[in-house]
Amino acid sequence: MTPLTSSVLFAVPFPVIDPVFFRLGPLQFRWYGLMYVLGLLSAYVLIKRRAAARHIPLSPVHLSDLILYAALGVFLGGRLGYTLFYNSAYYLQHPVKILAVWEGGMSFHGGLIGTCLALCLFCYKKGFPVYPIADLAAQAVPIGLGLGRLGNFINGELYGRPTDVEWCMVFPRGGEACRHPSQLYEMALEGVVLFTVLWAIARTPRPPGTVFWSFVAGYGIVRSVVELFREPDAHLGFVLGPLTMGQLLSIPMILLGLVMLMVTCRTSLPAAKHVRTPP
Secondary structure, eight states, X not given: OOHHHHGGGGOOOOOOOXXXXXXXXXXXXXXXXXXXHHHHHHHHHHHHHHHHHTTOOOOHHHHHHHHHHHHHHHHHHHHHHHHHHTOHHHXXXXXXXXXXXXXXXXXXXXXXXXXXXXXXXXXXXXXXXXXXXXXXXXHHHHHHHHHHHHHHXXXXXXXXXXXXXXXXXXXXXXXXXOBOOHHHXXXXXXXXXXXXXXXXXXXXXXXXXXXXXXXXXHHHXXXXXXXTTBOOOTTTOXXXXXXXXXXXXXXXXXXXXXXXXXXXXXXXXXXXXXXXXXX
C-alpha cells in the first residue's frame, strides 16, 4: 500500500453538499450561482461605503450601473477567457458551445480583463477618472473570489493534487486519491489574505491606482502559489515545463502589477514635492 493510498484511510471526509440549494419546478438554484450574487451584493455595499469615505460622488444610480458593468465584464470576459485560454481547440470546433455556460467553464483572468474594459467604459461614459474607481472595485474583488472558491468546493471541482497530508480529502470527481482541498487554500489566500492586505493599503492615503495594481500583483502571487497544490486541468496538464496555465497567466500579472506600482509611486513624487506645507 503506497503512502497516498494509505492516507485515504485517514482522510478528512468530504462534506457532500447538493450543488442545488433550492428547486422550483424545472428551475434549479445553485450554490455556485448564489456565490456570484453574494459577491456582487458585497461589492455594492463595500464600494458604497468606501466611495463615501473617499468623497467620491457615486450616486445610487452610478453605483448600480457600475455593478452592472462589472457583472457583464465578469461573465462575458470569464466565459470568453475560458474558451480562449483553456479549451480553444474544442470551442473552435463547437462554437455554439461557447453559449453553454450551464456546462461550466469560467476563467478568472478573462473575467479580470472583461471587468477592466467594462470599468473603463463606465468611467468614460459617466465622466469618472479610472484609477479611483478601479481602486474601489479592487477592494471588493477578494470577497467575490473567496465566495467563488467556496462554490467550487461545494461542487467538488478544481480540487488539488494527490497528497498524504492529514487534512487531505477524497473528492467524488477526483478518483480514489486523497487530495489537497486547494479550493479552501484559494478561498483563504485569494479571499481573506488578499482582502486584508488591500484593506490595510487603502487605510492610508495612496496615489490613485495603488490599490488596483496591488491587487493585480497580489492575485498573481497567491494564484501562482496555490497552483502548486491544485490539480492541472486534465485536458491541458502542464503547459510549459512545470508551469500550469494558471501560473502562465498569473506571472505577467505579477510583473505588470509591480512595474505599474513603481510607475504610480514615481509619478506621484513630483506632485507631492510641489505641495506647499502651510505655515
